[in-house]
Amino acid sequence: MRLMAPGTVMDGFVVGECLHAGGMAQIYQVGYADAARAVPFPLVMKVPRMTPGDGAENIVGFEVELLLLSVLTGPHVPRLVAAGDLEKLPYLVMEYIPGRTLQQLLDEAGAPLPAEEIARLGAAVAQAVHSLHLQDACHLDLKPANVLVRPDGRVVLLDFGLSRHAHYPDLLAEELRPAVGSPTWMAPEQVVGVRGDPRSDIFAIGVMLYELATHELPFGNPQTRGGLRQRLWMDPAPPRALRPDLPEWLQEVILHCLQNEADRRYASAAHLALDLSDPQQIAVTGLGRRLRPVGFWGHFKRWLRAAGKDYQPSPLPSRQIDAAPIVMVAVPYLDVSDVTLYSLRRAVMRVLGTTPRARLTCVTVIDPATTPGHDSQTSETTVHRRYLGMLRQWAQPLQLDSQTVSFHVIESGDVAQALLHYAQGNHVSMIVMGAATHGLQMQRLLATVPIKVAMAAPCTVILVKQALPFEQLANEEAAQPTLAGINASMV
Structure with a gap:
């Protein structure tokens, strides 16, 4: 997919510098072609990659992201300005938000972050995710590259192409394979095709916290269905086994997020944010003190449980929040x-x-x-x-x-x-x-x-x-x- 040249005019917008050219989309600085028209805030144009060799996921993802950005509000999502016709050139013009992604912070640090910094970032991410759940939406593709940290510390969530809003049809589940998401951060219930449980986002936050704390991935980066299914019963190595100086309270939080069964995780992202905003109040259990993963027989029992488990679609995210x-x-x-x-x-x-x-x-x-x-x-x-x-x-x-x-x-x-x-x-x-x-x-x-x-x-x-x-x-x-x-x- 060729880059658009600076100065190209598209539906009343003039294209500027290309800020990012990835496998899924290109992002450009843009402004109004009419110089007399005031720009309320800096703008970017996201053009999804749609070449003959690309699958349907990019097309459906564009439709999903357009839908989500049209209905979501608040400081934790970019404001949508305009969208292009799918038949001609699909694009999304939205608010440009300065900051760095968690992936950039990880790359720049090159080593695990201090526990206090992890708690601050984790609380900000949980606050942003909770605001999404209150609007009956689940992100379902949370990863460091999709979490933008503003200079003031607040978090903005990006890339809603794999998300789901409970009030609208789930196009991805209807048209694509059962397991939709990024394998590294995907929750166990997503592996078996259950989409829309807000606790799936809590699992993804746990994966990010694990990476921030250890600079390792808790489940690696599996590419096969068999490798993905292992997280239905397998535990990652306790973070303190990789980083002995890590506080017990932080391991408690991380492993609480990474529970195989959604009912055993935090009941809502607000509960997670509450713990991380005041870590000294976290009650440390065996999870926080663990230095070895669960043994063979423990995993075998979980495997038997997972094999016979009937995974059901979850209720509205806001309803789960009301219950907790x-x-x-x-x-x-x-x-x-x-x-x-x-x-x-x-x-x-x-x-x-x-x-x-x-x-x-x-x-x-x-x-x-x-x-x-x-x-x-x-x-x-x-x-x-x-x-x-x-x-x-x-x-x-x-x-x-x-x-x-x-x-x-x-x-x-x-x-x-x-x-x-x-x-x-x-x-x-x-x-x-x-x-x-x-x-x-x-x-x-x-x-x-x-x-x-x-x-x-x-x-x-x-x-x-x-x-x-x-x-x-x-x-x-x-x-x-x-x-x-x-x-x-x-x-």
């Missing part, structure tokens, strides 16, 4: 009564009882100016540990698995803004908080905080009133320590 929400409870830290803490806990129990796959995040916002024990003689780490311990004690009666609850202490003088920022940044689906965010002496001063949160929150807010007379509380929780008692001992 992130629930945030705002726990007061200062001058709070036992009744308020008890009522909050009961409300959280009711919420979790209706959504068993929910992830609970317990948050307290501390103000350095009014925090007991926070002074020049006490380190910030010590104070945060103290309040993290208080949150854990508050949540103990909930009897939650360590994988489904996390604890976060935020330092801010503006309680409402801190809670809103946390909820928005972590895709929280529901906020549970007291009708007054602080205790008895400060209710009048801070009574507007719950209203501010309720009015501006990007999700449902449940305001909890005290529901139990204080004199009955001793009979209900005689054996349980309370935050009120802990606060009193700290002052």
Whole structure:
């Protein structure tokens, strides 16, 4: 396929420099041929490769990408401007976004990246993928070359030619072979032809995290169907076996993403982003401590399970997200009564009882100016540990698995803004908080905080009133320590 010469005019666009000429497409800088017409943002033209020797996949991929870019919105996808006629010259004119792909970062580094950098990149990728899933779309071809990192650290996803939108026909599944995708990053369910499960994208993120952490590929680059099917039951070498200095929490995350069965991976990309945004809160299990892959008999049992497994198409991505929400409870830290803490806990129990796959995040916002024990003689780490311990004690009666609850202490003088920022940044689906965010002496001063949160929150807010007379509380929780008692001992 010949390159277009700079200066070529195509449907009102003038072609500039060729930025990329690959096996699937050519990408050019473009502008409007009419010099008087203002360009709202830099533009590029993507021309898919369609020579007589190319297969139908390129044609169908062009149609799929045009469809996806026409309906997807948000900062994590390029904005579509125009498209060419498939009968004449197919092309897509879209927003040009500056930055570097993960593949470029890998090539430039030439070695595994630091764990903190991997966590930051992984959280940004998971945030972008989650925004896609919220729109009932799955990328299904996530790989380092298709992930663009902006200069400010945000991630943009590229190349939607193999993607699927749940509201439209799946052209690729109808017209092409069952296993569609890039073999290195393809999830096990994709190997057997199941497309549209959002957890397939989580598997691909796990492959990228593995490569960033070890500079190796977890499953190699298989080219045969038999080689692809091995990932239905085979485990990769634990990352720490290749890189002993890797933190256990990072291996925990990577291997959690790479589980053979989709139900054993993160329930949503938002759950993954939540862990990577605060790695110290990750509960390390045997996955994180493992130094050897599963043995022969373990793989043999998995092989038997995979051979008899009936892989079913998944429901709408947004429906899966709704079934695994992130629930945030705002726990007061200062001058709070036992009744308020008890009522909050009961409300959280009711919420979790209706959504068993929910992830609970317990948050307290501390103000350095009014925090007991926070002074020049006490380190910030010590104070945060103290309040993290208080949150854990508050949540103990909930009897939650360590994988489904996390604890976060935020330092801010503006309680409402801190809670809103946390909820928005972590895709929280529901906020549970007291009708007054602080205790008895400060209710009048801070009574507007719950209203501010309720009015501006990007999700449902449940305001909890005290529901139990204080004199009955001793009979209900005689054996349980309370935050009120802990606060009193700290002052």
